[in-house]
Amino acid sequence: MTGEHSSKQYDMDLEAIRSKVLLMGGLVESHFHDAMACFRSGNAEQAEAVIQSDLEVNRLEVALDDMCSHLIVKRQPAANDLRTVMATGKVITDLERIGDESTKIARIAKESAHGRRGLPIFSEYETVRVLASSVADMLHASLDAFARLDQEKAVKLIAQDAIIDNDFRSIMRNLITYMMEDPSTISSSLNTLWVAKAIERIGDHAKNIAEHTIYIVEGKDIRHSDYVAARQEQQ
Amino acid sequence: MTGEHSSKQYDMDLEAIRSKVLLMGGLVESHFHDAMACFRSGNAEQAEAVIQSDLEVNRLEVALDDMCSHLIVKRQPAANDLRTVMATGKVITDLERIGDESTKIARIAKESAHGRRGLPIFSEYETVRVLASSVADMLHASLDAFARLDQEKAVKLIAQDAIIDNDFRSIMRNLITYMMEDPSTISSSLNTLWVAKAIERIGDHAKNIAEHTIYIVEGKDIRHSDYVAARQEQQ
Numbered sequence: 001m002t003g004e005h006s007s008k009q010y011d012m013d014l015e016a017i018r019s020k021v022l023l024m025g026g027l028v029e030s031h032f033h034d035a036m037a038c039f040r041s042g043n044a045e046q047a048e049a050v051i052q053s054d055l056e057v058n059r060l061e062v063a064l065d066d067m068c069s070h071l072i073v074k075r076q077p078a079a080n081d082l083r084t085v086m087a088t089g090k091v092i093t094d095l096e097r098i099g100d101e102s103t104k105i106a107r108i109a110k111e112s113a114h115g116r117r118g119l120p121i122f123s124e125y126e127t128v129r130v131l132a133s134s135v136a137d138m139l140h141a142s143l144d145a146f147a148r149l150d151q152e153k154a155v156k157l158i159a160q161d162a163i164i165d166n167d168f169r170s171i172m173r174n175l176i177t178y179m180m181e182d183p184s185t186i187s188s189s190l191n192t193l194w195v196a197k198a199i200e201r202i203g204d205h206a207k208n209i210a211e212h213t214i215y216i217v218e219g220k221d222i223r224h225s226d227y228v229a230a231r232q233e234q235q
Numbered sequence: 236m237t238g239e240h241s242s243k244q245y246d247m248d249l250e251a252i253r254s255k256v257l258l259m260g261g262l263v264e265s266h267f268h269d270a271m272a273c274f275r276s277g278n279a280e281q282a283e284a285v286i287q288s289d290l291e292v293n294r295l296e297v298a299l300d301d302m303c304s305h306l307i308v309k310r311q312p313a314a315n316d317l318r319t320v321m322a323t324g325k326v327i328t329d330l331e332r333i334g335d336e337s338t339k340i341a342r343i344a345k346e347s348a349h350g351r352r353g354l355p356i357f358s359e360y361e362t363v364r365v366l367a368s369s370v371a372d373m374l375h376a377s378l379d380a381f382a383r384l385d386q387e388k389a390v391k392l393i394a395q396d397a398i399i400d401n402d403f404r405s406i407m408r409n410l411i412t413y414m415m416e417d418p419s420t421i422s423s424s425l426n427t428l429w430v431a432k433a434i435e436r437i438g439d440h441a442k443n444i445a446e447h448t449i450y451i452v453e454g455k456d457i458r459h460s461d462y463v464a465a466r467q468e469q470q
Contacts, residue, residue, distance in 0.1 A: 058459035065321070072307060073317055079308045086304060086324075093328065176421060183418045186411060193425075224293035 010075040014084065017067050018147075021091055024060045025143040028098045031057065032139065032202060035102040036132050038109035039195055040125040047110035050102065057099035064092045083219060087212040091146060094205040094212075098139070101198040101205075112191045124192040127175070128199060131167050135203045138164065142206040142213070151217040154210040164203040171196045245310040249319065252302050253382075256326055259295045260378040263333045266292065267374065267437060270337040271367050273344035274430055275360040282348065285341035292334035299327045318454060322447040326381060329440040329447075333374070336433040336440075343433075347426045359427040362410070363434060366402050370438045373399065377441040377448070386452045389445040399438040406431045 031053060038047040068089050071077070077085060112124070138160055145153040175189045175196075211223055266288060273282040303324050306312070312320060347359070373395055380388040410424045410431075446458055 055459070062458065069314070069317055069321060073312075073314045076311045077308075079304070082304055082308055086300070089321075089324075090328075093325075172425075176425065179414065179421050180418050183415050186414050186421070190407075190411065190428075223297065224290070 006075060010071070010077055010081060013067075013071045013075060014081075014088075017064065017071065017085075017088060020060070020064055020067070021088060021095070022143065022147055024057065024064065024092070024095050025146075027053075027057055027060070028095050028102070029136070029139055029143070031099055032102045032105075032136060035105035035109065036125075036136075038106055039112075039128075042109065042113040044110045044113040047106040047113065050106035051110070054099050054103045057096060061092055061096040065089065068092075080219065084216050087216045090212050091209050094208045098202050098205045101202050104198045105195050108191050108195055112188065124188055124195070127171060127192050128196050131164070131171060131196060132199050134160075134164060134167065135199050135206065138203055139206040142209040146209055146213045149213065149217050151214055154213040154217075157210040158207055161203055161207040164200060168196055168200040241310060245306070245312055245316060248302075248306045248310060249316075249323075252299065252306065252320075252323060255295070255299055255302070256323060256330070257378065257382055259292065259299065259327070259330050260381075262288075262292055262295070263330050263337070264371070264374060264378070266334055267337045267340075267371060270340035270344065271360075271371075273341055274347075274363075277344065277348040279345045279348040282341040282345035286338050286345070289334050289338045292331060296327055296331040300324065303327075315454070319451050322451045325447050326444050329443045333437050333440045336437050339433045340430050343426050343430055347423065359423055359430070362406060362427050363431050366399070366406060366431060367434050369395075369399060369402065370434050370441065373438055374441040377444040381444055381448045384448065384452050386449055389448040389452075392445040393442050396438055396442040399435060403431055403435040 031050060034046070034050045034053075038050060068085050071085055072082065075081075138157060141153060142157055144150070145157060172193060175193050179186045179189045266285060269281070269285045269288075273285060303320050306320055307317065310316075373392060376388060377392055379385070380392060407428060410428050414421045414424045
């Protein structure tokens with residue numbers, strides 16, 4: 001039943017979905033970048049624009065889920081191909097969540113813009129700058145690995161998430177010290193902490209995208225397994 | 236091609252998946268309950284047991300995803316039926332995330348158990364008790380709505396999430412006041428804040444389950460839409 005014609009149609013449909021996922025990925029990347037720029041500048045209007053632009057990400061999620069369902073119903077893919085479609089669906093969910101986290105950052109930027117009186121006591125943005133930059137790189141690399149189905153790159157990325165988590169915890173300890181030394185920084189420190197948390201979560205989602213990529217390439221569900229540790233020992 | 240026989244098989248397979256999802260739901264509910272009990276008692280050993288029990292939730296997620304894929308490949312459901320399977324897959328993801336949040340609560344309980352010297356200055360557990368109880372009710376109701384495909388109940392639940400979000404923000408404001416008045420409470424207040432955040436997220440996932448349920452019943456993707464607001468105006 002699944003002749004050459006049907007299989008070609010499947011490939012074309014899948015390619016259309018993959019292109020659109022990468023488009024969504026690019027949008028989500030620039031969304032994150034813009035949210036961080038707002039947190040640095042404290043520009044409330046720009047922050048509102050970032051919040052609004054999340055609607056486009058949400059629309060893409062719904063449209064892409066629909067495309068995946070149509071592909072399955074129309075092309076009735078075999079087990080191997082279905083695995084790819086299902087994992088692509090999970091990438092879509094992760095991208096939408098990254099959009100949500102960027103929106104949170106933009107919201108905090110907007111609120112803290114209202115609260116600012118003169119210069120901040122310590123620079124909130126500087127506290128999370130390096131973390132944000134590492135996570136932006138990680139997100140870009142995860143989309144790249146998904147685009148090229150580059151398994152090696154995906155494996156390396158998963159290991160990177162542990163470094164991000166460590167950096168987040170170190171930021172948290174520093175912020176607690178600030179707050180204890182000067183309780184008047186509590187409000188702004190908490191804002192910074194929520195931003196750091198959102199960035200760290202974006203790192204988690206980038207890791208998920210890398211895991212889905214490995215699943216597509218290898219057909220192994222490596223979530224919740226010691227697969228990555230085993231792979232790294234081999235290297 | 237899809238005769239009565241095949242359709243019956245589909246129904247049976249789907250029912251097996253639904254039963255197992257509800258089993259996973261029950262596990263996740265008691266997991267959340269136990270994590271909160273640890274946060275109240277400060278029992279580090281119990282907390283470790285909760286953390287370990289998340290492995291079972293993760294195993295169920297992988298097994299259920301697999302069952303969904305098999306169902307699609309073997310029974311090749313039509314568009315309507317496929318929608319149900321896909322939405323059920325999303326419920327599974329939300330349940331796994333709820334497990335993650337409970338694990339976070341258990342981790343904080345374990346860490347703060349080590350840090351306790353005598354009685355706490357204010358009771359961390361009391362601060363989040365009502366929020367935890369509302370969210371536990373919401374989670375239970377969302378699983379019930381999913382089990383009975385009860386659309387009315389699901390619509391009500393979605394509205395409830397806004398109340399949870401409000402309660403969370405009010406807890407956050409109170410904690411900031413505590414911290415400012417007495418900086419020695421900063422560490423324990425932050426722990427409480429992370430717990431409150433995890434509870435609030437469990438509420439988000441319960442809302443998602445309600446949305447997936449409506450999607451199964453009505454075939455409408457109401458994520459990111461004003462559907463609920465419109466429904467409530469009608470009532």
